[in-house]
Amino acid sequence: MMQDLGTERPAVILGDLTHRFVTPGGEMMDVLQDVSVTVREKEFFTVVGPSGCGKSTLLNIASGLLQPTDGTIRCLKGDRELQKLEIGYITQDSNLFPWFTVIENIMMPLEIRRIPKPERVERAREWIKIVGLEGFENHYPRQLSGGMQKRCSIARTMVYEPEVLLMDEPFGALDAITKQTMQKTVLDLWQRRQTSVIFITHDLTEAIALSDRVAVMTGRPGRIRRTVDIPLARPRDVYNITDQTGFQELRQELWSLLESDIETDLKG
Numbered sequence: 001m002m003q004d005l006g007t008e009r010p011a012v013i014l015g016d017l018t019h020r021f022v023t024p025g026g027e028m029m030d031v032l033q034d035v036s037v038t039v040r041e042k043e044f045f046t047v048v049g050p051s052g053c054g055k056s057t058l059l060n061i062a063s064g065l066l067q068p069t070d071g072t073i074r075c076l077k078g079d080r081e082l083q084k085l086e087i088g089y090i091t092q093d094s095n096l097f098p099w100f101t102v103i104e105n106i107m108m109p110l111e112i113r114r115i116p117k118p119e120r121v122e123r124a125r126e127w128i129k130i131v132g133l134e135g136f137e138n139h140y141p142r143q144l145s146g147g148m149q150k151r152c153s154i155a156r157t158m159v160y161e162p163e164v165l166l167m168d169e170p171f172g173a174l175d176a177i178t179k180q181t182m183q184k185t186v187l188d189l190w191q192r193r194q195t196s197v198i199f200i201t202h203d204l205t206e207a208i209a210l211s212d213r214v215a216v217m218t219g220r221p222g223r224i225r226r227t228v229d230i231p232l233a234r235p236r237d238v239y240n241i242t243d244q245t246g247f248q249e250l251r252q253e254l255w256s257l258l259e260s261d262i263e264t265d266l267k268g
């Protein structure tokens with residue numbers, strides 16, 4: 001079912017997605033069921049839901065990496081279909097190339113796009129600074145902490161300024177202060193570049209701080225239980241978002257949508 005977008009143009013259209021995996025035991029497992037999402041141009045759209053409900057699977061499908069069992073995917077800019085290279089995907093695991101250093105990892109997508117070397121170095125250095133990895137340019141991923149690997153993988157995607165950004169719990173592994181700094185960086189970039197974002201998180205405060213809308217998924221097989229508008233004014237102050245008028249009510253609303261599922265799970 002398509003929602004009414006008014007005058008806003010769609011950027012990512014996921015239509016009636018269903019996905020089924022074969023388990024190691026050879027049985028079929030329904031992971032996503034009739035998931036329809038239309039993300040608007042320049043919209044920050046977040047998905048929350050219980051662990052294992054199919055959120056990463058949904059982004060794998062949106063990115064074009066995984067073919068859904070059923071349903072349709074379109075990524076658009078205006079009337080133009082986007083190519084895979086124009087979609088940025090920060091996966092849940094950092095997925096850095098282990099045999100490349102930090103700076104080589106970050107320059108990689110620019111090399112694929114045939115950006116000349118001096119510009120590659122300049123843009124990579126700029127992002128190394130933004131994510132706070134100065135001094136670690138020549139380290140290999142195994143020589144970094146988990147949070148540093150995550151920041152390197154964020155830089156590697158942001159450096160080519162994708163038209164659509166898919167982010168799977170990008171800040172989950174970061175400490176509270178780095179997390180807020182990265183949230184601010186992403187919001188600033190998003191505001192400047194006007195990209196469409198699909199963001200996954202377990203953190204409801206983060207969901208409210210960043211998003212225009214938050215979709216709450218049910219347990220597996222994941223369906224969209226409800227999509228909640230986040231009408232807080234922008235630009236947002238990620239450091240003091242919990243003091244904003246309306247924040248507590250939104251958090252309560254999201255929590256109760258999630259909780260109904262957790263209770264059902266516990267009851268079996």
Ligand SMILES: Nc1ncnc2c1ncn2[C@@H]1O[C@H](COP(=O)(O)OP(=O)(O)OP(=O)(O)O)[C@@H](O)[C@H]1O
Nearest residue numbers: 021022023031050051052053054055056057058092
């Ligand atoms: N390649 C695969 N083959 C078989 N089953 C898979 C595969 N990938 C994921 N699954 C199953 O699909 C379900 C959903 O996985 P997914 O990673 O999408 O969940 P998630 O919502 O992202 O969870 P989390 O919040 O813990 O990251 C899980 O039960 C998982 O075991």
Ligand SMILES: [Mg+2]
Nearest residue numbers: 055056092168
């Ligand atoms: Mg996941």
